[in-house]
Amino acid sequence: GAVVSQHPSRVICKSGTSVKIECRSLDFQATTMFWYRQFPKQSLMLMATSNEGSKATYEQGVEKDKFLINHASLTLSTLTVTSAHPEDSSFYICSARVPADPYNEQFFGPGTRLTVL
Amino acid sequence: GNSVTQMEGPVTLSEEAFLTINCTYTATGYPSLFWYVQYPGEGLQLLLKATKADDKGSNKGFEATYRKETTSFHLEKGSVQVSDSAVYFCALDNFNKFYFGSGTKLNVKP
Numbered sequence: 001g002a003v004v005s006q007h008p009s010r011v012i013c014k015s016g017t018s019v020k021i022e023c024r025s026l027d028f029q030a031t032t033m034f035w036y037r038q039f040p041k042q043s044l045m046l047m048a049t050s051n052e053g054s055k056a057t058y059e060q061g062v063e064k065d066k067f068l069i070n071h072a073s074l075t076l077s078t079l080t081v082t083s084a085h086p087e088d089s090s091f092y093i094c095s096a097r098v099p100a101d102p103y104n105e106q107f108f109g110p111g112t113r114l115t116v117l
Numbered sequence: 118g119n120s121v122t123q124m125e126g127p128v129t130l131s132e133e134a135f136l137t138i139n140c141t142y143t144a145t146g147y148p149s150l151f152w153y154v155q156y157p158g159e160g161l162q163l164l165l166k167a168t169k170a171d172d173k174g175s176n177k178g179f180e181a182t183y184r185k186e187t188t189s190f191h192l193e194k195g196s197v198q199v200s201d202s203a204v205y206f207c208a209l210d211n212f213n214k215f216y217f218g219s220g221t222k223l224n225v226k227p
Contacts, residue, residue, distance in 0.1 A: 006160075032213075034215070041220075041222075042219060042220070043206065043217040043218060043219045043220050044161075044206070044215075044217045046214065046215065093160050093161065095161075095215075104149065104210050104213060105151075105163065105166065106210075106215060107163075108153075108160040108161040108162070109160050110159055110160040111158075111159065111160045113158075
């Protein structure tokens with residue numbers, strides 16, 4: 001099956017700093033990737049849809065200037081949490097679709113746990 | 118709108134017990150339905166899926182049937198194992214957007 005990786009798996013940063021999370025499709029090209037946020041013991045919340053070569057589409061309530069998304073190539077999307085604060089601490093998960101998959105299945109990365117001190 | 122409702126957990130079972138995790142949905146149109154599993158500290162893994170009414174998804178002994186009349190996609194397994202302990206998410210895909218339920222934690226005791 002299709003494999004999606006994320007880096008780093010864990011990151012701890014100080015309040016006010018920026019953190020970049022990478023999402024890569026390892027064995028396929030993904031024109032569309034998705035970023036989710038998962039709070040403890042809760043479900044995944046879609047933050048944004050990342051489209052290669054164009055601007056990301058953000059869900060309602062998600063700050064574009066705080067969560068910067070760049071989908072610079074067909075195998076890489078990055079999420080940058082700018083000026084991070086403790087309330088940004090969460091588990092961030094990306095996913096990608098295999099192009100032309102009739103079932104629109106999403107393949108998920110292993111997630112990145114962000115802790116902001 | 119689109120939403121998924123799952124039974125609240127945690128669900129605690131003894132090994133070899135029968136498992137049911139209820140999932141109902143609301144959606145416009147004809148969504149695809151999925152069950153994902155999340156092991157501690159890991160991302161989500163697809164467990165099974167169904168793309169149209171009356172389809173049955175199955176994998177690793179788990180099954181779920183897409184019931185349009187009851188808007189349900191309940192997950193079942195005849196005999197659970199300790200290794201099945203995880204959080205299970207029901208999800209729907211409608212117009213290329215995924216909507217997840219809140220997840221149900223399953224604890225299986227030896």
